[in-house]
Amino acid sequence: MANMDTAIILAGGKSSRMGFDKQFLKLRDKYLIEMITEKLETVFNEIIIVTSRPEEYEKYGFKLVEDEVKDFGPLAGIHIGLKNSGSMHNYIVACDMPFINLKYLDYMKELIELHECKVDGVITRLGEWIEPFNAFYSKSLIGRIEENMEKGKKQINLLLKDSDVLYISEAKAREFSPDWEMFTNVNTIKDYERLRERLSEV
Secondary structure (H helix, E strand, C coil), X not given: CECCCEEEEEECCCCCCCCCCHHHCEECCEEHHHHHHHHHCCCCCEEEEEECCHHHCHHHXXXXXXXXXXXXXXXXXXXXXXXXXXXXXXXXXXXXXXXXXXXXXXXXXXXXXXXXXXXXXXXXXXXXXXXEEEEEEEHHHHHHHHHHHHCCCXXXXXXXXXXXXXXXXXXXXXXXXXXXXXXXXXXXXXXXXXXXXXXXXX
C-alpha cells in the first residue's frame, strides 16, 4: 500500500446557502473540480471523488464513490473515501476549494514522514478553530469514524479530539498562504462573486 499517493475530493450535493450545486460552479471558464484535479494530478497517482452524482464525473476518469451512510455530512465522505483509498495517508479537500497550494501540501507530507507515518492526520489551526480540509487523514481513523457514526457524532472535531493528529499553527500556515487563500471555499453567492472579482484582477 502506498503511503501518501491518494487525494480525496468531497463533492457534496446541493448547498443550502447557495441554492444550487456549488461543485459545478465555474471560474475562468473552468469548473472548480477541474481546477482542483489539474493540480492534484501533478502530485497524486490516485484521485477519488466522493459524490452523490457520479454520472456528472464519469468523463474525468477518476475513481467515484458514494457515501455508505446518507445525510451524515462530510464525515461520511471522509469515511468512504478512506475505505476506498489505496494509500495509508490521504489528502482530503472539498470540491469548492480551488486554490490548492502544492508547497503546503509537500510540507504536510514532510511532517508525516518526519513522524515515520505514525500519525492519524495533519490538520491546520485557525485561531481556536481548525481547518478540516486541505488536510491529511489516515486509514487508521476508519474504525473511530465508524464508532462516531454509530453514536450519531457528525462533527469532525470530535473525531480528531481523541486521535493522534499533528496540528500546524496558523502562523506557520500563513508562511505559505498569507491571505489564507488555500483555505478559501465557496459557501455563498457573495463568496463566489468575490472569487470571480479577485481572479479578474490577476
